[in-house]
Amino acid sequence: MNRSVFVTGGSRGIGLAVARAFAEDGDKVAICHRSGASPEGLLGVKADVTQAAELEDALRTAEEAHGPVEVLVANAGITQDTPLLRMTDAAFDNVLRTNLTGAFAAVRAATRSMLRERRGRVILLSSALGFLGAPGQTNYAASKAALVGLARSLVWELGDRGITVNVVAPGIIATDMTASLSDRRMEDVMRMTPLARPGTVDEVVHAIRFLAGPGASYITGAVVPVSGGLGMGH
Template identity: 55%
Template sequence: ITKDTLLMRMSDEEFESVVDTNLNGVFRVVKRVTKSMLRQKFGRVILIGSVVGLLGSAGQVNYSATKSALVGIARSITREIGAKNITANVVAPGFIDTDMTAALSEELAATYRSRIPAGRFASPEEVAKVVRWIASDEASYISGAVIPVDGGLGMGH
């Protein structure tokens, strides 16, 4: 979830509710699911981050903090239980064609697209294909990684 506002205007509740959903929620799910993965000696933890978690964004200190924290979770999981055939990675989408981006004014959407080397927003299917691949046996040796799906927006992160 997002509750965007500048840091100096952000209430504790706005910060905490985003952290509770986007970070604490992930912790709770991952803690439970890894128990069965350990029993099976196999698992794929795939966390959906965001380019905002890697680059930061004015007015999104709460959201950015939660998405960047997913990198630490994935890498800690990799170090803790990676030897049990369990991988943990973060897929970090940039701008995606969704209802949220469709609600942007055409002028603002054009501004965002102009900052993306690919010159467009990704489709949800493009993100899904990366998730499917990172869950497959083809990616069994990849763990603790951040995989951007952002058209080059965050090159170098």
């Protein structure tokens, strides 16, 4: 491989593992991150995905260094869990602006060059909990479920230009984000997971690499669960 790859939320967790995997395959990888230092060996560009102008500038920097973006992984996401009656408008809006509007803005910026080149891969990171719902996560679940509608509409708009759009929906993956779950909540979710264990970051990475690779050239509009069976059938 020698493609130009852009990963949002690429400074830690799943995003960082994905970026490093593409780099190991020989791709030219740029990551977008809001804070902290850029990971060693990757082109890091600071941008807040909720700010469209910053995201446009980040894509421009990546393309100046690596050429037109051919693979976009929209991974940036946050949680702000609160029961409905205590959830503020800001807490709801913040999560949707990052998880949903940020993904939309990243796709809009990246696909301009894909349309010209008549090829590209777009992969959106959703969540199995987006289909199941979860207490205290009305904002998170709404944002992750909406990514499916976004992807399937994009399939119709971009398909005749050779651009595929797919969704990866992880279940409970062993990352910093899930480390904060209480023992009781983890036990509850594991009872709903047929494989009865959390997934690994590498298991999510394998799915993303497949969807970005030549073997997935005729797959578009798919929701690929990497969830141990949690939320299957959606």
